[in-house]
Amino acid sequence: MLLFLLPLISSLVLPTSSLTQEGLYLQHIKHSLDDPDSALSDWNDQDDTPCSWTGVTCDNASHVVRSIDLSSANLAGPFPSLLCRLPNLTFISLYNNSINSTLPADLSTCHTLQHLDLSQNLLTGALPATLPDLPNLTYLDLTGNNFSGEIPDSFGRFQKLEVLSLVYNLLDSALPPFLGNISTLKMLNLSYNPFFPGPIPPELGNLTNLQVLWLTACNLVGEIPHSLGRLNKLTDLDLAINDLHGPIPASLTDLTSVVQIELYNNSLTGGLPPGMSKLTKLRLLDASMNRLSGPIPDDLCQLELESLNLYQNSFEGTLPVSIADSPNLYELRLFQNKLSGELPQNLGKNSPLKWIDLSDNQFSGSIPATLCEKGAMEEMLMINNAFSGEIPASLGECQSLTRVRLGHNRLSGEVPVGFWGLPHVYLLELADNQLSGPIAKTIAGAANLSVLLIAKNKFSGSIPEEIGWVENLMEFLGNDNKLSGALPENIVNLRQLGMLDLHNNELSGELPRETQSWVKLNQLNLANNQLSGKIPSGVGNLSVLNYLDLSGNRLSGQVPVGLQNMKLNVFNLSNNHLSGELPPLFAKEIYRNSFLGNPGLCGDLDGLCESRAEAKSQGYIWLLRCIFILAGLVFVVGVVWFYFKYKTFKKANRAIDKSKWTLMSFHKLGFSEYEILDCLDEDNVIGSGASGKVYKVVLSNGEAVAVKKLWRGKVKECESDDVEKGWVQDDGFEAEVDTLGKIRHKNIVKLWCCCTARDCKLLVYEYMPNGSLGDLLHSSKSGLLDWPTRFKIALDAADGLSYLHHDCVPAIVHRDVKSNNILLDGDFGARVADFGVAKVVDASGKGAKSMSVIAGSCGYIAPEYAYTLRVNEKSDIYSFGVVILELVTGKLPVDPEFGEKDLVKWVCTTLDQKGVDHVIDPKLDSCYKEEVCKVLNIGLLCTSPLPINRPSMRRVVKLLQEAGTEKHPQIGKKEGKLSPYYYEDASEHGSVA
Template sequence: MLLRLALLLILLAPCTFSLNQEGLILQQLKLVFDDPDNFFSDWNDRDITPCKWRGVTCDSLTHSVTSLDFSNANLAGPFPASLLCRLRNLTSISFYNNSVNSTLPEADLPLCRTIVHLDLAQNLLTGKLPSSVAELPNLKYLDLTGNNFSGEIPGSFGTFRQLEVLGLVENLIEGAVPAFLGNISTLKQLNLSYNPFFPGRIPPELGNLTNLETLWLTQCNLIGEIPDSLGRLSRLTDLDLALNALDGPIPSSLTELTSVVQIELYNNSLTGELPPNGWSKMTALRRVDASMNGLTGTIPTELCELPLESLNLYENSFEGELPESIANSTNLYELRIFQNNLTGALPKDLGKNSPLLWLDVSSNNFSGEIPANLCEKGVLLELLMIDNSFSGEIPASLGQCQSLNRVRLANNNFSGAVPDGLWGLPHVSLLDLKSNSFSGGIAKTIASASNLSSLILSSNKFSGDIPEEIGFLETLLEFSGNDNVFSGSLPGSIVNLGQLGRLDLHDNALSGELPKGIHSWKKLNELNLANNDLSGNIPPQIGSLSVLNYLDLSGNRLTGKIPNELQNLKLNQLNLSNNRLSGDIPPLYAKVMYRNSFLGNPGLCGDIDGLCDGRSDRNNGYAWLLKSIFVLAGVVLIMGVLWFYWKYRNFRKVKLAIDKSKWTLMSFHKLGFSEYEILDALDEDNVIGSGSSGKVYKVGLSSGEAVAVKKLWASTKIADESSDVEKCNVQDDGFAAEVETLGKIRHKNIVKLWCCCTTRDCKLLVYEYMPNGSLGDLLHSNKSGLLDWPIRYKIAMDAAEGLAYLHHDCVPPIVHRDVKSNNILLDGDFGARVADFGVAKVVDTNGKGTKSMSVIAGSCGYIAPEYAYTLRVNEKSDIYSFGVVILELITGRLPVDPEYGEKDLVKWVCTTLDQKGIDHVIDTKLDSWFKEEICKVLNVGLLCTSPLPINRPSMRRVVKMLQEVGGGNQLKNGRTKDGKLTPYYYEDASDQGSVA
C-alpha cells in the first residue's frame, strides 16, 4: 500500500509542482532580451511561482505578480508590452537604465490597464510618444527620461485621469510646450527639461496645476516673460526655468509660492529687479539661483532674512551692499554673487553662524577686510574673492581652516605677511595671491601643502629665499612668482617637482647657478627666469625637456656656450639676450629670425648679421673676391627677373585686356572701393591661394585696407544675362550658392562677402581679408605653435556660433556641407569665420529636415557616415564635420593620414583613447595646465562625431556645452532621481584658467 502511494505521488509530481501561468509568461519575456550580465540567471522554471525571482515582487496572499523591477540590468531588446499586459495584477514596471530599444507599441499599451507606475527612463526608445498611454486609467507615474523620442507631445497627454508624475527629460521632443498639460489636475511633478522644443512661451495654463510640487522646464527653448499664473502653484516646492531665453522682470507673484524650497532661474535674459517685497512669505525657501540674467537693483534684505541654504545671483548687475542679514542664515552653505557691481564690505559675521562651504564674491567692487569668521564652522572649501578692492591682511583664522581646497585672492589691495598656516593647508590645490601687496617670504610650513597644484604669487612684494621645502610638493603643476623680490639661489630641491608644467620667476633678484638635475622636469612647458642675477652655464640637460616650448633666461649673468642640446627642443619662444654668453650659436638657431633671442651677449658669434663682428680676418682676400662674384651675379639675376616681369605684365595686359564697362557689380555692403580697383590688382604677384574652385588674390586698397578676391575657374556654361541677380549667379552652382548664401548672411563668425563682379566668362567674389589664413593651413604647418589652447578654444567657439547661426537663425536653415578646418578662416586676432559656401544648401522648408543630394559634397575625413551612403543631408552632417574639426584642434592631426591605416581621425582617436589613454591623443604642443578643459572639449567633439545622427547634439547645444567649458560653470546637479534636493557642486565659476 505504501509503495503504491509513493509511486502515485511521483507520477503526480510534475503536475503538482509545475510553474504557474504567470511564471510561464515571464519565461517568454526572458527570451525577448539580450542578457549579457545574466540578470535572469535565477529564473528557474522548476519553481512553482516566480515570486522569488530577481526583480519580481508578488502579492503576499495571492502570490500574483504585482511589480517588475529590471533597473540597471543591462538588458537589450524591444519593450514586450503584449507579454506584460497578460500579468493581470501587475501595477509597477521599471526598466530604468537599460538598452530597451525600438518604439513603444501603440496598440498594446492600453491593455495594461492595471499599471500605476511605468519607468522606462534612460533607454534607447525612439519614435513618437505613444498617445495611447493616456488611456491607462490607473497610471500615476510615467517616466520616459533619457530616450530618443521625437515629434510633439500628443494631445492625448492632456487627458490623463490620475497621473501625478510626468518625466520627459532629455529626449528630442519638438513643438511648443503644450498648454493642454494644464488640464492634468492631479499632476505633482512635471519635468520636460533638456528638449529641443520650438521657441515658445511658458503656457499660463500651467498655473492651473494646483497640486504641482515640482516644475522643471530647464533648457526648453522658452522665450517671453514668466507668467504671473505660476504664482497660483501654492504647493510648488521646486521651480526650475534655467537655461532658456526668458526675458522681462521676475514677476512679484512668485513671492506667493509659500511652499517653494528652491527657485532656479539662471542663464536667461531676465531684467529688472528682484521683487522688492513679499519674500517674507516664502518661509520654506532654501535655494535661489537667478544668476546669469540682467537683473539690476539691490539684493532685497527680505530675501537674505530667509533661512537660505544656497543663494546664487552671479553675473547680473546688482548694486549696493550685501545685506548684513545674510550672515544670520544658519543653514547657508553656498553664496555665489560674483560679477555684479556690489560695493561696501562683506558682513563681518559672515560664516560665523552658517556651515559655509562655497563663497565666491569675485569681480565686484567690494572693499574692506576678509571677515575673520568665514571658517568658523571649519567646513569652508572655496574662498574666491578675485577682482575687487579688498584690503588689509589675511586673518590668521584662515590659516587654521583645514578644509580649504581653493583660495583665490588675486587683483585686490591685500598687504602684510601671509599667515604661516595658510601656506601649509593640506587640502588646498590652488593658492592664487597674484597682484596684491603681500610681503614677507614663503613659510617653511608649505611642506605640508601636499595637495597644492598651483601656487600663483605674481606681482606682489614677497622677498627672501625660496625655501627648500618647495621641493616637497609632488603635485605642483605651476609656480608663478614673477615680479616680486625673491633673492638667493633656486633651492636644489626644486628639481624634485616632477609634475611641474610652468615655472615663472622672472623679474626677481635670484642669484647663483641653475640647479643640477633639471632633466627631471619632464612635464615642464614654460621656464621663465628672465631679469634676475643668475650666473654660471646653461645646463645642457634643458635639451632633454621634450615638452618645453617657452624658454626665457634673458637679463641675467649667464656665461659659457649655448648648449647644442637646445636644438632638441621645439620652442615657440626662446630668449637668451642680455647675458654674457660666448661661442657659436647652435646651427638651428643661427638664423636672422632668432636674432633678438641673442642680443646683448658681446662674446656671442654666429652667422646672424649685426649680432657680432664675424670671424677672424684670415682669408679676407678670398672672401672679398667671392662676395664680389656673388654680388655681381645677384645684380644680373635681379635685372633679369625684373625684365621678365615687365615683359610678362605687358603680355598679360594685352591678353587679358577687358572692357571694364562690361563688368557687373553687385554689392551686399556699403563699399569704399570700385570694381576697377579690384580688377587692376588681379596679377600673379597677389595670389595667396589656389584650390578646386579657383584662385584667391590679396588686393590692397587705396584706403590702406585689404580684401580677398576669389576668381572662379572658367566654365563652359553660358551665362544668362537677363537680370543683375542672374548675372551674378552665372555659370556654376558653387558661385550661385556662395552669392545666394553669403549675400544675405550677417554674422560675426561668417566670412563677409563684400560684393561680386561678373562678366559673361569671368566671376569674382570679394571677401573681407583674413590675415591669418585658414585654420587648416596654420594648424598643420610649422606655425601651429602659435595656436595655444586658449586660441584653439576661441576658434572652436567662434566656428560653433557661426554654424549655429546657419542652422537655427537662418530661415530657412542652411547646411554648409563642407565644414572643415580649411574653410575656417582666422582674422588678425585669431577670431574664426566660417567660409566657402559653394556647396551650401537650404534645408527643406516642409519641415522634414533632410534633403537628398545627387552627389556627395564635402571633404575626405569630414563626411558623416550616413551622408556617404544615403546622400541625405541635414544639420547633423555639419555637426559631424565640426566634431572632426574639434578633434583636429585637440590632436593637431590631419583628418586622414596614412598613419591611421584604414581609419580616419575619429576612429583613431577612439581607438587610442581605449588603448593608450588621453595623453596620447592631446597635441603635445598644448600646455598640460589646460588638460581638464581640453578633455571636456574632446567629449563635445566625440559627441558630435557619434555614428548615429540622432545622438549628435544640435549646434545650439554644442555652443552651450562649449560655453560651459570655457566659463567654468560646470554644474554637477545633486538632484536625485526622485527629485529630492541635495547640494549642488560647482567648479570654480570665476576661474579663467591661468589668466585669472
C-alpha cells in the same frame, strides 16, 4: 478524407501563440522600433503574458500591464501609439532614447495614463494641444527634445498635473500667463528655451501648491512680480540667466518654505530686501552677477545658510560678524564687490567651510586662524585685497586644501613650514606680498602641487633640493625675490615642468647640465641673476621651448650651435660674457639685440666684432654682383609671365559672356551678377581644386564675398581628398544649391546666390577672412589658435552639424565633414561649408541610406561607410570626431609619421603606450589640460568603431558644453559657476576664466 485531415495537420505543423492581446500589441511595438542593443530580446511571442518582459510591469492580481519603462534602451523610431491600446496603462517612460518624428495627437486616447516621461529624445514639431485631455495625467516630462512653437493654450486646462518639465527645447513666444491656471502644479520647469523676451507672468503667483519653479535662461525681462511671494510652499526658486531688472521684491521674504533661491546673472539693482531673517529654511542664496549694492544685511547672516553667493555685484561695507555663526555654511563667494573691513576672527570655527572666495574686495586685517577649524576647507581664494600680517600657522595643518590664492595682498613674515607641503594643494599662489624667509624643505610633501606662484616677495635663501621631488610641478614663478645659491641639480627631474621663471633674484653657480628631462619646458627665464659657466648644449634639445631669457648674468663660452634648431619667440642672451663666433642662423639683424653686451662675441652684425669691417665690405661687392644678375633674371621671367597672363585674361574674357548668365538669389542682395563677373580674374584667386577655383570678390560697397567657379564635366580624382569617384559636377552644384539655399543657421556658411551659364556655374558665399580650419591649424599660423579659440570652433561646428541632423526635416548628412570644410570668420567663429556631396536621410528615420560610391576624405571616413556604403548621421559624427582629434593634437588626419595608421589609430595607440601628454598639441597652454582631456574623450567617443556607440550630434553639443563649463561659466547652470579668479595662466595677476 484528405480535406478533413488538413486542419488537423496544420495544427500539428504550425505553432499557435497563447499570448494575450496586450502582449500582441507590445510585439507590434517591438517591430516598429529600431533596437540595435537587443534591449527587447526577451519580448517573446511564445510567452503567455508580457509580464516578465524587460520594462513591463503588470498588476499582481489581474496580470494586466500597468507600466512600460524603457529608459536608456537606445531605441529609435516614432512614438508607439499602440501603447494607448493598453486599457490599464498608467506609466510610460522612454527617457534617453532616440524617439523621433512628432508626438501624435491621438496620445489623448491614453485615458488611464498618469506618468509620461519622454525626456532626452529627438521629438520635433509642436506640443500636442490634446495632452490636457488626459484626465489622470500628473507627471509630464518632455525635457531635452526639439519641440518648437508656442505652448498651446489648452495647457491651462490640465486637471491633475503636478509636474510639467519642458527644459531644453526650442519653444518660442512669450511665457504664457495661462500656466497660472494649473492649480495642482507642484513643479514647473521651463528652463533653457528661446522664448520671446517677456516678463514673468504675475499669474504664476496663483500656483499656491508649487514647490519648484525653474525659469532659468527663458529670455525673461522686466521686474520680478510681487505675486511670487504668495507661493508659500515653494522650496526652490531659480530665475537665473535672464535680463530681469529692478529690485528684488520684498514679498520674496514671505517664502517661508524656500530652501534655495537662485537669481544670478541678471540685471537686478538695489540691495537685498529687509526681512530675510524670516527665511528660516534658506540654505542657498545665489544673487551673483547682478548690479546689487549696499551692505549685506546682518539678519541674512543669522540664517543657517549653507551656500551664499553674492559675487560680481557692488556690495559695500563690512562683512556681518554674525555670518561666522552660521552652523551649516560651507560655501561663501563674495568676490568682485566693494566690501571692506576685517573678517570675523571666528569665521569657520562653527561651520564646515569648504569654499571661500573673497577676491577683489577691499578686506584688510589678518586672515582668521579658524578658517579650517572643521578640517573641510578645500579652496581659499583671497587675492586682490589688503590682508596683512602672517599666514596663520593653523592653515599649515589644513590637509584638505586643494587651491590657495593669497596673491596681491600685504601679507608678511615667514610662510608656515607645513603650508609648503600640504599634500593635496595643486595651486599655491602667494605672489605680490611681503612674505620672507626660505622655501621650506617640507615642500617635498606637496605631492599634488602643479603651480607654485611666489613672485614679487622677499623670499631668500637657496631653493631646496626637495623641489625636485614635486613630480607634478608644471609652473614655478619665483621672480623678483632674493633667492640665492645655485639651482638644485635635481630640478631637472621635474618632467612636467612647462614654465620656470626666476628672473631678478641672486642665483649663482652654473646652469644644470642634464636638461633632457625638461621635455615640456616652454618658458625659461633666469635673467638678471649671477649665474656663471657655459650655456649647456642640451638646452638646444628642448623641442617645445619658445621663451629663453638668460640675459644679465655672467655666462661665458660660445653660444651653443644647437640653439639654432629651436623655434623661439623670445630669445635674449645679452649682457653676459659670451665669446667666439656667432652661429650662422643668428647672424641676422633681428637677433642683434639678443647678443648685445657680450664683448667677445663675433658676428656680421652692428655692434659685434667691428674689426671684421673689411671682410664685410668684400662681401658687399659680391652681394651687389648677385643683385644685378638676379634683377636681370627677374625681368626676363616677368616679361614671360605677363605674356601668359595676358593670354589667360583674354581667354577668360571670351569665356564669360555676361548676357548668357542667370541669377538665382537666396537672400536680399546688394549686388548684381555683373559685378561678380567683372572680378573673376587670376589676381583674385584664393583657392583651387579639382572642381574649379575660388575667388575673393570685393564689392563696390566694400564688402567681400567668396565665389566658387565650377566647370562642367567630371571631377578628377584628388590625391589628398578622396572625393566621390565619378561624381558629376552638376550633381554637386545641385546638392550645394538645394542644401544651402534652404538652410538658415549661424554656423552654416551662407549661400548668397548662384549664377549659371552653359559652360560654368558660380556659387556666391559669405567671405570667411580666416579661411579654413585645416589650412590654419596645419600651417605656421597655428599659433593663432589657442585652446579657447579651438574649443569655440569645435562647439560652433558641432552646433551647425546638430542643426543639420536634428532640426532639418528631413535630416541632412553632410558626408564630407573635415577641417578644410570648416571656415572661420574674422572672430574665429566656425561655419560648416561645402555641401557638394550632402544627402538627405530617409524620412522614415529607419536605417541608413546606401550610396553607390564613397564620398569623403582620407582619414575622415567612418569604417562602416567605407565597406558598406551606407550613410547616416553616425558617419558625420565619426568625421567630426576626427576634427576634434585634429584640434587637440594639431596633427593631420593622415600623416607619414603615423605609418599605416590614421590619426584615430595613432591617438589610441599613443594613449595606451605613452599617455595623454604625448597626444596633446605642445603649442597648447598646459593650464587647459583638464578641459583638453575632456574634449579628447569626446573625440574618441565620436570615433568609436561601432556606430551605435557614437553619441548623437545633439549629445555631442551637450558634452562639449559640459566640458567647457569650468572655463566658460555661462554654459552650465548650477554646477557651472566659478570665481573669475580660477587660475588659468601663469601671469602675475591670473586671468578671468
